[in-house]
Structures are given as C-alpha cells and as structure tokens.
Amino acid sequence: MNKIDSKVPKGPLAEKWTNYKNSQKLVNPANKRRLDVIVVGTGLAGASAAATLGELGFNVLNFCIQDSPRRAHSIAAQGGINAAKNYPNDGDSVYRLFYDTIKGGDYRAREANVYRLAEVSNSIIDQCVAQGVPFAREYGGLLANRSFGGAQVSRTFYARGQTGQQLLLGAYSALCRAVNRKQVKLYTRYEMLDLVIIDGRARGIIARNLVTGKLERFAAHAVVIATGGYGNTFFLSTNAMTSNGSAAWQCYKKGAWFGNPCMAQIHPTCIPVHGEFQSKLTLMSESLRNDGRIWVPKKIEDAKAIQAGKLKPTQIKEEDRDYYLERRYPAFGNLVPRDVASRAAKERCDAGYGVGTTGLAVYLDFAEAIQRLGKEVVEERYGNLFQMYEKIVDDNPYETPMMIYPAIHYTMGGLWVDYELMTNIPGLFAIGEANFSDHGANRLGASALMQGLADGYFILPYTIQNYLADQISVKRFSTDLPEFEQAEKGLNDRIERLMSIQGKHSVDSIHKKLGHVMWELVGMARDEKGLKEAIVKLKEVKEDFWTNVRIPGKKGDFNTELEKALRLADFIEIGELMAHDALDREESCGGHFRVEHQTEEGETLRHDDKFAYVSIWEYRGEDKAPVMYKEPLEYEFVVREQRNYKS
Amino acid sequence: MSWLIKSSIGRKLIQSISGLFLILFLLFHLSMNVVLIFSHETYDFLANEILGANWWAIVGTLVLGLGVVVHIIYAVILTLQNWIARGRNRYASKSKTQVAWSSKNMFVLGVFIVLFLFIHMYQMWYQMQFKDLFGIEGVRHDGAQLVVDVLSQTWVLIAYVVAFIALWFHLNHGFWSALHTVGWNNDIWMKRLKRLGYFVSTLIVLGFIVVAFAVYLGYTNLLV
Amino acid sequence: MDKDINIKVKVWRQNGPKEKGRFETYALKNISQGSSFLEMLDILNEQLINEGKIPVAFDHDCREGICGMCSLYINGHPHGPDGEITTCQLHMRSFNDGDTITIEPWRSAGFPIIKDLVVDRTAFEKIMQAGGYVSVNTGGIPDANAIPIPRDKAELAMDAAACIGCGACVAACKNGSAMLFVAAKVSQLALLPQGKPEAARRAKSMVAKMDELGFGNCTNTGACEVECPKNISISNIARLNREFLKAKFKD
Known part of the structure; x- marks a missing residue:
C-alpha cells in the first residue's frame, strides 16, 4: 500500500496555512502558459477554480455536464454562506467558526483543513461582493447576517433565499470573463467518464460529448475533479437530476482513494414524499428553522386523526402539541444541527406521531412567527420559499403549518485528499463536495458554499502550483498515446455491453430499486443486520441492472437513457461501498447513525478510541473486495466532547 | 454614429425619436383642426399665410415628411429582422401570453394608418400646398371650405374615424414604448407613462373625431 | 383536492438539428394531479421505453425552479400556464381530465433545436x-x-x-x-x-x-x-x- 500522508504542515494551528504558503513552490508566469489543467465541473468549486487558475495564467479546460455552468447544482443552495467576519459583533472569530465546524462534523474532520477553511472564509465574502453578488444589506448599507443551525452567532451571509444562485453566478461571471480572455476553454454538455493515468500521474480524461454521443480525449498536466457528491445513489434526494458520482467513482476505480463513503447528510427540512412517480425531493431552506417551530401532536390519537385526514393541524390545541426539538434541546431548540433534527423527526414518526397522509412528516409552524413579527416580515424573509411550497403541495403556509421530512442532501464522504487537496494519485485533485475533507461526519448549514469557494478561489490555486512546479519541463501530451487509446477502448466496451443488454426495465425503474434499498437500510438509521442485508440486496440490484436494463436509441447520439445508465452502474457500486463503510464503522457520528451505538437519550455515541480515523477505501478489481486503510485523526488542538446541543 | 443603424437599440432609438416627433406634429395638427370649428377665416389665414408655400413651411413639410419616411422604413426593417429572429419554425399553439393587443400589432396598425394617409394627403395636402408649390391648376386657398367639402361625405367620415381608432391603438403603445426605448422609464414611471400615453393618444384621437363629426354635422365657423 | 386524470400530450419530436420534426400524440392514463409536469413526462418516457420506443428528450436538472435548465412551450406559454414558475415547478393540477397538452421546444433563431424539446x-x-x-x-x-x-x-x-x-x-x-x-x-x-x-x-x-x-x-x-x-x-x-x-x- 501507499503510505498515507496527509501533508499537514507543522506548527501552530493558526500558522499552518501561512507557513505552507510561504514555503510552497510557485510557477512563474512564463511557465504557467505551458501547463494545462483540466477542471471537471462548474459548480462553486469548479467554476471558481477554473476562473482563478485561468487568471493566474494556466491553460484551463473546463467541463460542464449541462448547457451552461450556471446550471450546476450549487445554484440550488438557499440559505447562506458562513464567514467569520464578526460584523454583528457577537463574539465570532476564525477559531469559533473552526470549532463549530469541527464539532458540527462530530470530530471526524482534519483539524488543519477545517482551520484553513475558517481562515479563508472572510476572503470569500470580500471576493463575492467585489464581483457584484447582491448580498442582503442593512439600511445603513452594510452587509446583513443571520443565524443558522449549529451556531450561536450570526455569521451567515445571504442573498434572499437564493444565496447559492448568487454565489454561483458570481463564480460563473468570473469564469465567463476568463473564457472571454481565452484563459479557459469551456466544454458544455460534456461528461467525464474516465481518468487517464500515464506513469502513475493523472494526465487526462475521456469525456462523452452528450450532444453527439462521441467519446473524446483530453490531455493535461493535472486534473481537478469538482463534480459534487453522490447523494443521488438514493434516487430520491435534493440533488439535481444529473448530479452524479461517476467522475469521482471512475477515479476511484483507477486507484484514487475514497474517504468516508458512508458519511451522507440527511437534511431535515424537505417537502415529504407524496407518490411513486416522484422524481426528486425539494429542499426548503434550513433558515426556515430560524422562525418556524417544529412539532407533532402530543397525543397519538390526534396523529392518527390527522393521518386519516379527519383533523387539521390548526385544530390541535397549543397544549396538545409537542415541540420536540425545543423540549429535547433547550439551548439550541429548533436550530440543532441537521443530523440531530433529522433523527428527531424520524424518531417521532417511527413512534407513530408523524403527520400527513403517509405519517412520514412533521409540522414546521410559522403561526407564532407571524404573530410576533407580522406577516410582512415573514414574507420578506421566506416569501419565495412559501411560494415554492405552495406551488408543490397546494397548501398555504401562512395559514396552515408546512409539512417537512428529512431527505438525503449532501455527501461528506468523497475522494480522499491531502492538505493540498490532491488525491493519492499525483496530479489528480478533488475539490468541493467531491472530496471528503472538511465536514467530517456532518456538514453544518451554510458551510458547503463556503467550502466550495474556499477550495476553488483560495486553496487549490495555491496548492496545485506546488505540484505543477515540478511539471514545467513536461511537454504537452498527445491524446494518441496508448494510455488514452486503452481508456477509450475500455469505456467503449462498457457502453457496448450496456447497449447490448436490451432487457425489460428502464434505467429509472432500477434506480428506484437501488434508492429504496439505500434509504431503508443505509439511510438515516443503520444497523448491522440491515447493512448486511443491504449488501446482499445491492448485489441483486447490480445483477438486475446488468441483465435487465433496457437502453433505447444509439450510443453515438444524444441519448439520456445511456447517460443515466452509465451513472446508475456507478451509483450501485457506490451504494455497495457506502454499505461496507457503514458496516465497518461501528459507532455513531454525525450523519452516520448506527442504532447499536446511541446514548440513552438516543443521541449519537462515538467511539473515539476505535474510530477516530478517516476510512480510506482502495479499489482492488471488479470481483475483489476493496481494502480499507485508516488515516488517524489525531487532534492536537481540540478536545473531543460528546456533542451537546442541550445546554 | 454608425451604431445608430447597426445596433438594435440604435435602430429603435431612431424609431422612437421619429415616433415622438410625429406625436408632436399630431398635437399641432389637432390645434389647427380645432381652429376650424371656431373660425374658417382664421383657419385659412393660418393655412395660407403662416404655412402655405412659405420657405419655413416647406422646410417643416420636408422635415415632417422625412420623419414619416424614416418611421416607416425603420418599421419595415425592424419588423423584418424580428420576423427572421423568430426562426423558421413557428409555434403550433397560439401564444396565450397576456399582453396589450396593440403592442403586438404596431406594424399592422401602422400599415393601416399609412393607407389612410394616402387618402388624406390626396384630399387635403395635395389640393393645397402641393398644387401651390408646383403650380398645378386648381389650387385651393379656401382650406376650411375644402375640409368641409371632403368631410361632409359619409364614407369619408367613416374612413377617418376608423383610421383614428387605429391611430389610438398605435399611439397608446407607441407613446410609452418610445420613452421606454430612450431609457426614460423605471418601475414608478412605468404606470405614469402608460397613463400619460393613454391620455395623449385619447386627447389626439378624440380631438380628431370630435372635429370630424363637427364638420360633418356642420358645426364649424361657430364664432362668425 | 388532487385527482388522477387521463390526458393526451402532443409532443414535438425531432431527431436532430437538421432533421424534419413532427408532432406525435401520446395518451397517458391515471396521472396524479399532485405530480409535476416533468414527472408526467418521466411517466411518458417510462411508457415509451416499455413499448420499445425512443423516449422524448427534454432539458431539466434541479427540478426546483432555480437552475434554468428546463424549458418547454406548453399550450401557448413558456413554462406552462401557471405564473412565476419554471416548467419543473408546474404541477398537473393546472390541467384537467381529457385535456390535450401541446408541448413544443423554445422556438427562436437564436436557440436551434438539438433534439426533440432540447434547444441550444x-x-x-x-x-x-x-x-x-x-x-x-x-x-x-x-x-x-x-x-x-x-x-x-x-x-x-x-x-x-x-x-x-x-x-x-x-x-x-x-x-x-x-x-x-x-x-x-x-x-x-x-x-x-x-x-x-x-x-x-x-x-x-x-x-x-x-x-x-x-x-x-x-x-x-x-x-x-x-x-x-x-x-x-x-x-x-x-x-x-x-x-x-x-x-x-x-x-
């Protein structure tokens, strides 16, 4: 095995990043022009990285699966972005942001990475404002902040309920400028399907032109994966329809390590599932928990009556309502971290107190907020979310409480990277949600945007130079090299095999089966028996897929069914690895909840003595079990505690 | 200044400015018409001495003619370009987007008004200023009487009223749209401009119609 | 209250940018009014795949009204008859039992068709x-x-x-x-x-x-x-x- 080297610089926590920057190697401007970098993905991380690398003078090739970088799913983030600016003067600091993030991640993230994230958070806000991102402002003209789950300070910057959109459009505008100045070449409607390795280094990709269906080869000195997470393994998630794990997964199959695959986040405030035809779950911003109060009926008979449609929530008297988050977590109340809020909802619903026709929903009530603040203020804060809810559910949240239920939202796990955001394959980098690095076992709200932009604007553009400085004498590669030939052939064979199955089931119908297994057995609460069952069932799904899938149309054509099939083949394998990792991690931490390991109150119970590590999985071949390595998480600066959101 | 004809906003600026100029002319025209109701003598004096075949009137006529021609040419250019921009394939379903009818039919309304102008110019302007300038026989110096002669025919009255209504629709969109194009608009002024446009177009058209009816019914030269 | 409805959809089909397009009409049964418009198209595609036909290509991604990927000209309206929403937020409760829904791609010289309802x-x-x-x-x-x-x-x-x-x-x-x-x-x-x-x-x-x-x-x-x-x-x-x-x- 390769030696695990996280390359964390020595020295005090607050000086590590500065020290690193002072001593890293740089590439001079004349040489930058001779170096090509492939960036796959155009979300917050990908777009900001591509634009910044282009500005620096590198020759960047940027790949986008949609018709425009502006469609990347970062656009859907609603609530906000954290930064340690301490503008509200409520005691925030870089250290506090670092600490909250580490704690929120249930002490399963690397200290140095998280500290760096908190450190550069302030520059992100400066950068975005300079680009013309219209953040919310106070009447005095200065930036406004709001509070968010898992924090006791107001450090979240926001642009109405569309923060992700505005930040992405900012990064996208920088990318547009770089494209205009010929610093970046943009490839839209392209999907990366394989990584090309030459002499042990990442040197290119094979991508499918989604319009023509042709496979194309691209060579570069380094490859950056910024393709987001793999939440769609669950079929129903808050991810976009094209969000997929294939780019990362193909890197894994070429030898890149996968870190903490089982760490998936369930978001507590989504619109509940309502039918078999459902294609995705819609997230309602977590910011709703600032003013909304979550409850279910106190009496089981009330819950039953509501489920049967005989009672309306407004008919339940105040004393018959169970505001269970406020009851269980007096200090944080409705603002506990996502994993805690999600499990608490599941606990109530499993006990039979759920509402809605399915009994799989809880109320998020604004009646008190409307009374306290007035309808105008509530409308100003959440108007667009209320409108969105009403369009989907056909209920008016100003008059009747919203119904919410948890859904898969984000994957903390991803390609393993060191402090430089480089995977174990030299020249292969992973940034944003695609890597595993900063959120540990659970991500706090408003931190994904922060991490994506931190990686893309302020971290990768430095660290990649430390690698590229050694590559200046390496000539541009020809895509006719046997390595490219071989990769393309392998891929072509795979596509041929898929097309030749011509079975009975559509890709989506098999994906739904996969999702069902994942949600029931590898979802919010996991146990040994279920996980073992999942592994068996996932094998069956895989078998079913490779014998029964039907892909209409031709391979060399615009063919969405083929695209989906290629992604699903990978999702099934990702699901298997998630189950293995979840089975292996016999503790509960953050988003990973093992039923066998909980406190008396039903909270996560970590076993720091045995599991304070990053699980790193290495691919060993089609029919071989993957191997797991452990990267120990030795905490030098923070003392691990039982997370406590009660007092 | 080639941007004026090369850029879309430049071309629309030309269309707007010429349109606004024509609205000003219509207001002037209306005031002349009103004079007719009160005094034929004053009307003829104004028509012959102040306007007539004087150099300033000729210049004015040329400028006005230029305005009309530019407005028509650009209407044709813009409409043609827009037709091409819509693409070769059209929607099968009819658009159900709720917009003001006039805004979609400015060109058709314009064509209608141009047709009317041919009749109107032949009946009035050709008989007076044109014949005068080119020494053609049968020049009419009794403008007031000419108007009365022409407008006492029922078909003429009907044609005029129909054209006026088309003009109302054209102006109702044209007025605020022109100001919008020159950039003089925002969320607050949008409503005001539309109301003002409504007022201006109604004033002009109602004025024309009232005068036309008054002439038809013989209520002119009232001060005599 | 949402019901199940039977509808027909008249969809523009076009194999490629240069090919000639045509309308095809498909019947769909028991569509829940609670489903979104794109979920209805998913059901149509599932049906087409099961019949051995080529599914309808249409652009979509986030399905929550923010990415701007979805398009479609539905019964004379871009993004369909409901106001202030994208096609992915349009729900079938905007339609009635027995309706025939005409679905066309965006049409403009600036947006050439790539396939079916997908434009560039x-x-x-x-x-x-x-x-x-x-x-x-x-x-x-x-x-x-x-x-x-x-x-x-x-x-x-x-x-x-x-x-x-x-x-x-x-x-x-x-x-x-x-x-x-x-x-x-x-x-x-x-x-x-x-x-x-x-x-x-x-x-x-x-x-x-x-x-x-x-x-x-x-x-x-x-x-x-x-x-x-x-x-x-x-x-x-x-x-x-x-x-x-x-x-x-x-x-």
Whole structure:
C-alpha cells in the first residue's frame, strides 16, 4: 500500500496555512502558459477554480455536464454562506467558526483543513461582493447576517433565499470573463467518464460529448475533479437530476482513494414524499428553522386523526402539541444541527406521531412567527420559499403549518485528499463536495458554499502550483498515446455491453430499486443486520441492472437513457461501498447513525478510541473486495466532547 | 454614429425619436383642426399665410415628411429582422401570453394608418400646398371650405374615424414604448407613462373625431 | 383536492438539428394531479421505453425552479400556464381530465433545436462572456463592508440578479429578442458601485453580441416579463437602453 500522508504542515494551528504558503513552490508566469489543467465541473468549486487558475495564467479546460455552468447544482443552495467576519459583533472569530465546524462534523474532520477553511472564509465574502453578488444589506448599507443551525452567532451571509444562485453566478461571471480572455476553454454538455493515468500521474480524461454521443480525449498536466457528491445513489434526494458520482467513482476505480463513503447528510427540512412517480425531493431552506417551530401532536390519537385526514393541524390545541426539538434541546431548540433534527423527526414518526397522509412528516409552524413579527416580515424573509411550497403541495403556509421530512442532501464522504487537496494519485485533485475533507461526519448549514469557494478561489490555486512546479519541463501530451487509446477502448466496451443488454426495465425503474434499498437500510438509521442485508440486496440490484436494463436509441447520439445508465452502474457500486463503510464503522457520528451505538437519550455515541480515523477505501478489481486503510485523526488542538446541543 | 443603424437599440432609438416627433406634429395638427370649428377665416389665414408655400413651411413639410419616411422604413426593417429572429419554425399553439393587443400589432396598425394617409394627403395636402408649390391648376386657398367639402361625405367620415381608432391603438403603445426605448422609464414611471400615453393618444384621437363629426354635422365657423 | 386524470400530450419530436420534426400524440392514463409536469413526462418516457420506443428528450436538472435548465412551450406559454414558475415547478393540477397538452421546444433563431424539446442556448453563454461580469481577479480585494450600498439599490440589483437564464423571455417574445436577459445582467451590475467602472463597456459589448447572434429588436410588448419565472421587470430594459445610449453618446 501507499503510505498515507496527509501533508499537514507543522506548527501552530493558526500558522499552518501561512507557513505552507510561504514555503510552497510557485510557477512563474512564463511557465504557467505551458501547463494545462483540466477542471471537471462548474459548480462553486469548479467554476471558481477554473476562473482563478485561468487568471493566474494556466491553460484551463473546463467541463460542464449541462448547457451552461450556471446550471450546476450549487445554484440550488438557499440559505447562506458562513464567514467569520464578526460584523454583528457577537463574539465570532476564525477559531469559533473552526470549532463549530469541527464539532458540527462530530470530530471526524482534519483539524488543519477545517482551520484553513475558517481562515479563508472572510476572503470569500470580500471576493463575492467585489464581483457584484447582491448580498442582503442593512439600511445603513452594510452587509446583513443571520443565524443558522449549529451556531450561536450570526455569521451567515445571504442573498434572499437564493444565496447559492448568487454565489454561483458570481463564480460563473468570473469564469465567463476568463473564457472571454481565452484563459479557459469551456466544454458544455460534456461528461467525464474516465481518468487517464500515464506513469502513475493523472494526465487526462475521456469525456462523452452528450450532444453527439462521441467519446473524446483530453490531455493535461493535472486534473481537478469538482463534480459534487453522490447523494443521488438514493434516487430520491435534493440533488439535481444529473448530479452524479461517476467522475469521482471512475477515479476511484483507477486507484484514487475514497474517504468516508458512508458519511451522507440527511437534511431535515424537505417537502415529504407524496407518490411513486416522484422524481426528486425539494429542499426548503434550513433558515426556515430560524422562525418556524417544529412539532407533532402530543397525543397519538390526534396523529392518527390527522393521518386519516379527519383533523387539521390548526385544530390541535397549543397544549396538545409537542415541540420536540425545543423540549429535547433547550439551548439550541429548533436550530440543532441537521443530523440531530433529522433523527428527531424520524424518531417521532417511527413512534407513530408523524403527520400527513403517509405519517412520514412533521409540522414546521410559522403561526407564532407571524404573530410576533407580522406577516410582512415573514414574507420578506421566506416569501419565495412559501411560494415554492405552495406551488408543490397546494397548501398555504401562512395559514396552515408546512409539512417537512428529512431527505438525503449532501455527501461528506468523497475522494480522499491531502492538505493540498490532491488525491493519492499525483496530479489528480478533488475539490468541493467531491472530496471528503472538511465536514467530517456532518456538514453544518451554510458551510458547503463556503467550502466550495474556499477550495476553488483560495486553496487549490495555491496548492496545485506546488505540484505543477515540478511539471514545467513536461511537454504537452498527445491524446494518441496508448494510455488514452486503452481508456477509450475500455469505456467503449462498457457502453457496448450496456447497449447490448436490451432487457425489460428502464434505467429509472432500477434506480428506484437501488434508492429504496439505500434509504431503508443505509439511510438515516443503520444497523448491522440491515447493512448486511443491504449488501446482499445491492448485489441483486447490480445483477438486475446488468441483465435487465433496457437502453433505447444509439450510443453515438444524444441519448439520456445511456447517460443515466452509465451513472446508475456507478451509483450501485457506490451504494455497495457506502454499505461496507457503514458496516465497518461501528459507532455513531454525525450523519452516520448506527442504532447499536446511541446514548440513552438516543443521541449519537462515538467511539473515539476505535474510530477516530478517516476510512480510506482502495479499489482492488471488479470481483475483489476493496481494502480499507485508516488515516488517524489525531487532534492536537481540540478536545473531543460528546456533542451537546442541550445546554 | 454608425451604431445608430447597426445596433438594435440604435435602430429603435431612431424609431422612437421619429415616433415622438410625429406625436408632436399630431398635437399641432389637432390645434389647427380645432381652429376650424371656431373660425374658417382664421383657419385659412393660418393655412395660407403662416404655412402655405412659405420657405419655413416647406422646410417643416420636408422635415415632417422625412420623419414619416424614416418611421416607416425603420418599421419595415425592424419588423423584418424580428420576423427572421423568430426562426423558421413557428409555434403550433397560439401564444396565450397576456399582453396589450396593440403592442403586438404596431406594424399592422401602422400599415393601416399609412393607407389612410394616402387618402388624406390626396384630399387635403395635395389640393393645397402641393398644387401651390408646383403650380398645378386648381389650387385651393379656401382650406376650411375644402375640409368641409371632403368631410361632409359619409364614407369619408367613416374612413377617418376608423383610421383614428387605429391611430389610438398605435399611439397608446407607441407613446410609452418610445420613452421606454430612450431609457426614460423605471418601475414608478412605468404606470405614469402608460397613463400619460393613454391620455395623449385619447386627447389626439378624440380631438380628431370630435372635429370630424363637427364638420360633418356642420358645426364649424361657430364664432362668425 | 388532487385527482388522477387521463390526458393526451402532443409532443414535438425531432431527431436532430437538421432533421424534419413532427408532432406525435401520446395518451397517458391515471396521472396524479399532485405530480409535476416533468414527472408526467418521466411517466411518458417510462411508457415509451416499455413499448420499445425512443423516449422524448427534454432539458431539466434541479427540478426546483432555480437552475434554468428546463424549458418547454406548453399550450401557448413558456413554462406552462401557471405564473412565476419554471416548467419543473408546474404541477398537473393546472390541467384537467381529457385535456390535450401541446408541448413544443423554445422556438427562436437564436436557440436551434438539438433534439426533440432540447434547444441550444449557448448564445446566452456568448452574451455573458462578452461582458456579463465585473473585471476583478481573485484576491487583493477590499473588505466586503468597505463600500456601503443603499439597501434599496442592493434589493433592486437582487431583483435583476434573480434571472435564471432559462430563455423563456426569448421564447415568449414575438421578436425573438433577448433584451430582458441582457437587461437583467446589465442592470444588476449597473446598480451596484462595483459594476460602475465598466458599465459602459459592458452594456455596449453585451448588446453588440446579442445583435450579432441574431436575436430580434425589442418592441416592448412585455411578453417576456409576463412569462419570466423570476418576475424580472422590463424596467430593466429601460435601464439597459439608458446605459447603452449613455455609453454611445459619451463616445
């Protein structure tokens, strides 16, 4: 095995990043022009990285699966972005942001990475404002902040309920400028399907032109994966329809390590599932928990009556309502971290107190907020979310409480990277949600945007130079090299095999089966028996897929069914690895909840003595079990505690 | 200044400015018409001495003619370009987007008004200023009487009223749209401009119609 | 209350950019009114795949009304008959039992068809690349609070910045004009002090690119504003005109 080297610089926590920057190697401007970098993905991380690398003078090739970088799913983030600016003067600091993030991640993230994230958070806000991102402002003209789950300070910057959109459009505008100045070449409607390795280094990709269906080869000195997470393994998630794990997964199959695959986040405030035809779950911003109060009926008979449609929530008297988050977590109340809020909802619903026709929903009530603040203020804060809810559910949240239920939202796990955001394959980098690095076992709200932009604007553009400085004498590669030939052939064979199955089931119908297994057995609460069952069932799904899938149309054509099939083949394998990792991690931490390991109150119970590590999985071949390595998480600066959101 | 004809906003600026100029002319025209109701003598004096075949009137006529021609040419250019921009394939379903009818039919309304102008110019302007300038026989110096002669025919009255209504629709969109194009608009002024446009177009058209009816019914030269 | 309905959909099918297209009509049974319009199309595609036919290609991604990927001209409306939403947010409760729904791609010279209902909107990319940004490099930026911006200005900028680049404005416009799209970006950046230094350059180059790509001339019908899923006001078009004319007259 390769030696695990996280390359964390020595020295005090607050000086590590500065020290690193002072001593890293740089590439001079004349040489930058001779170096090509492939960036796959155009979300917050990908777009900001591509634009910044282009500005620096590198020759960047940027790949986008949609018709425009502006469609990347970062656009859907609603609530906000954290930064340690301490503008509200409520005691925030870089250290506090670092600490909250580490704690929120249930002490399963690397200290140095998280500290760096908190450190550069302030520059992100400066950068975005300079680009013309219209953040919310106070009447005095200065930036406004709001509070968010898992924090006791107001450090979240926001642009109405569309923060992700505005930040992405900012990064996208920088990318547009770089494209205009010929610093970046943009490839839209392209999907990366394989990584090309030459002499042990990442040197290119094979991508499918989604319009023509042709496979194309691209060579570069380094490859950056910024393709987001793999939440769609669950079929129903808050991810976009094209969000997929294939780019990362193909890197894994070429030898890149996968870190903490089982760490998936369930978001507590989504619109509940309502039918078999459902294609995705819609997230309602977590910011709703600032003013909304979550409850279910106190009496089981009330819950039953509501489920049967005989009672309306407004008919339940105040004393018959169970505001269970406020009851269980007096200090944080409705603002506990996502994993805690999600499990608490599941606990109530499993006990039979759920509402809605399915009994799989809880109320998020604004009646008190409307009374306290007035309808105008509530409308100003959440108007667009209320409108969105009403369009989907056909209920008016100003008059009747919203119904919410948890859904898969984000994957903390991803390609393993060191402090430089480089995977174990030299020249292969992973940034944003695609890597595993900063959120540990659970991500706090408003931190994904922060991490994506931190990686893309302020971290990768430095660290990649430390690698590229050694590559200046390496000539541009020809895509006719046997390595490219071989990769393309392998891929072509795979596509041929898929097309030749011509079975009975559509890709989506098999994906739904996969999702069902994942949600029931590898979802919010996991146990040994279920996980073992999942592994068996996932094998069956895989078998079913490779014998029964039907892909209409031709391979060399615009063919969405083929695209989906290629992604699903990978999702099934990702699901298997998630189950293995979840089975292996016999503790509960953050988003990973093992039923066998909980406190008396039903909270996560970590076993720091045995599991304070990053699980790193290495691919060993089609029919071989993957191997797991452990990267120990030795905490030098923070003392691990039982997370406590009660007092 | 080639941007004026090369850029879309430049071309629309030309269309707007010429349109606004024509609205000003219509207001002037209306005031002349009103004079007719009160005094034929004053009307003829104004028509012959102040306007007539004087150099300033000729210049004015040329400028006005230029305005009309530019407005028509650009209407044709813009409409043609827009037709091409819509693409070769059209929607099968009819658009159900709720917009003001006039805004979609400015060109058709314009064509209608141009047709009317041919009749109107032949009946009035050709008989007076044109014949005068080119020494053609049968020049009419009794403008007031000419108007009365022409407008006492029922078909003429009907044609005029129909054209006026088309003009109302054209102006109702044209007025605020022109100001919008020159950039003089925002969320607050949008409503005001539309109301003002409504007022201006109604004033002009109602004025024309009232005068036309008054002439038809013989209520002119009232001060005599 | 939501019911199950039986409907027919008349869908534009076209194999490729150069091929001739045609309408095909399909019958769908027991569609829940609680399902979204795109879920209805998913069901149609499932049905087509099971019948051994080629499914209908349509653009979609986030399915929550923000990415701007979905399009479709439905019964005479871009994004369908409901207001202030994208097609992915349209629900079948907007339709009744027995309806025949006509589904067409965006039609405009600026948006050529790729396949079936999928159109090529890279023209919007090119317009953005021509100047839809503030020219700042990463880093070396003053503190975010260094320039106070009046709240109403920031809010107006945000109103304009809400554009999702879906192209409904072009699809709705009888002139195939992209003015609302361009105006939204020019306005957002012209309203903010950060965007001021290159406001003139931006307005000129974005409009020039828009004209070059064959979009039509705006005649202020306001159809774009009516169909815009994000309620972008045509006041922005007046601001664009102002910015553009100011810039040109200054030259």
